[in-house]
Amino acid sequence: MIRIENLTKKYGSFTAVDNLSLEIKEGEIFGFVGPNGAGKTTTLKMIATLLKPTSGSIYINDTEISKNIKEARNQIGYMPDFFGVYDNLKVNEYLEFYADIAGLNKEEKKKMIGDLLDLVDLTNKVDSYVDQLSRGMKQRLCLARSLIHNPSFLLLDEPASGMDPRARVQMKDILRELRKMGKTILISSHILPELAELCTSIGIIENGEMVISGTVDEIMKKVTGTHGLRIKVLDNIEKTVNLLMEEPLVSNIYENENIIEFSFDGGERESANLIKKLVAQDIPLASFNLLESNLEEIFMQVTKGDVEQ
Numbered sequence: 213m214i215r216i217e218n219l220t221k222k223y224g225s226f227t228a229v230d231n232l233s234l235e236i237k238e239g240e241i242f243g244f245v246g247p248n249g250a251g252k253t254t255t256l257k258m259i260a261t262l263l264k265p266t267s268g269s270i271y272i273n274d275t276e277i278s279k280n281i282k283e284a285r286n287q288i289g290y291m292p293d294f295f296g297v298y299d300n301l302k303v304n305e306y307l308e309f310y311a312d313i314a315g316l317n318k319e320e321k322k323k324m325i326g327d328l329l330d331l332v333d334l335t336n337k338v339d340s341y342v343d344q345l346s347r348g349m350k351q352r353l354c355l356a357r358s359l360i361h362n363p364s365f366l367l368l369d370e371p372a373s374g375m376d377p378r379a380r381v382q383m384k385d386i387l388r389e390l391r392k393m394g395k396t397i398l399i400s401s402h403i404l405p406e407l408a409e410l411c412t413s414i415g416i417i418e419n420g421e422m423v424i425s426g427t428v429d430e431i432m433k434k435v436t437g438t439h440g441l442r443i444k445v446l447d448n449i450e451k452t453v454n455l456l457m458e459e460p461l462v463s464n465i466y467e468n469e470n471i472i473e474f475s476f477d478g479g480e481r482e483s484a485n486l487i488k489k490l491v492a493q494d495i496p497l498a499s500f501n502l503l504e505s506n507l508e509e510i511f512m513q514v515t516k517g518d519v520e521q
């Protein structure tokens with residue numbers, strides 16, 4: 213568990229992180245979202261023990277990190293937003309270098325590097341020069357490096373930035389795999405919809421302050437009071453619309469061919485009940501999704517300071 217209490221970082225008289233608190237439970241993927249310059253990198257660096265907070269506390273499993281920096285570093289894997297330059301270094305040499313720093317013995321090193329190359333799908337690039345890798349490959353190598361000492365917590369600063377859509381999907385698959393392996397992950401991004409489908413919780417930061425945090429569902433409810441849902445039905449559209457009109461949690465129904473969008477004032481349990489009802493009425497439901505565009509709107513809304521906290 214990572215817990216941050218009233219964290220503040222000042223650069224001279226400028227406050228980059230302002231009294232920030234958050235908690236990330238074990239096994240979560242927490243999305244840390246905010247516009248450029250919001251204070252994400254500064255926060256991640258403080259958790260990674262690379263930057264000293266001006267005030268406030270950071271706990272890893274109930275131990276304040278400044279009390280035992282070595283132990284905190286053992287537990288944390290940090291992937292920075294910029295990848296350094298490594299002239300004349302091959303992929304395996306690069307990972308061996310970091311494995312040596314982490315103090316792995318020969319056998320551990322061989323196994324760990326093999327496993328990590330497999331995880332990030334770079335096994336066939338083991339003899340390539342790091343500088344000659346594509347951007348996506350470099351990002352994946354950097355992720356592998358952050359995992360070399362087998363940390364429980366991962367801090368990833370914009371891991372998919374600059375990647376093409378295919379590479380982003382691949383990065384997301386790797387992150388899901390890491391979650392299955394039991395890692396707790398904090399991932400920063402300035403793109404909210406990209407994180408929404410991956411993360412268990414989200415915090416939105418602006419001007420160093422946490423504007424809103426919670427599960428995607430909770431945030432949607434806090435901001436709009438409702439979610440936007442989109443369903444696709446193969447036929448029986450009129451019957452579906454009539455059924456939806458009878459639902460007290462449904463409003464603003466909009467229909468376009470066999471796609472129906474509506475606002476829904478309920479949580480996941482209520483959504484599940486709605487699906488059950490529709491299917492029980494023989495509605496051929498082909499898909500049922502949360503409207504992603506609403507997340508964009510939320511981000512725009514909260515980062516304009518429109519939201520009451």
Ligand SMILES: Nc1ncnc2c1ncn2[C@@H]1O[C@H](COP(=O)(O)OP(=O)(O)OP(=O)(O)O)[C@@H](O)[C@H]1O
Nearest residue numbers: 223226228246247248249250251252253254255402
């Ligand atoms: N070493 C520094 N000295 C002075 N100001 C700094 C320093 N590092 C960061 N800042 C300022 O602190 C603020 C927060 O920066 P930070 O890099 O944490 O934001 P960010 O949310 O990670 O942004 P981005 O998405 O652009 O990476 C910015 O206004 C930045 O200019």
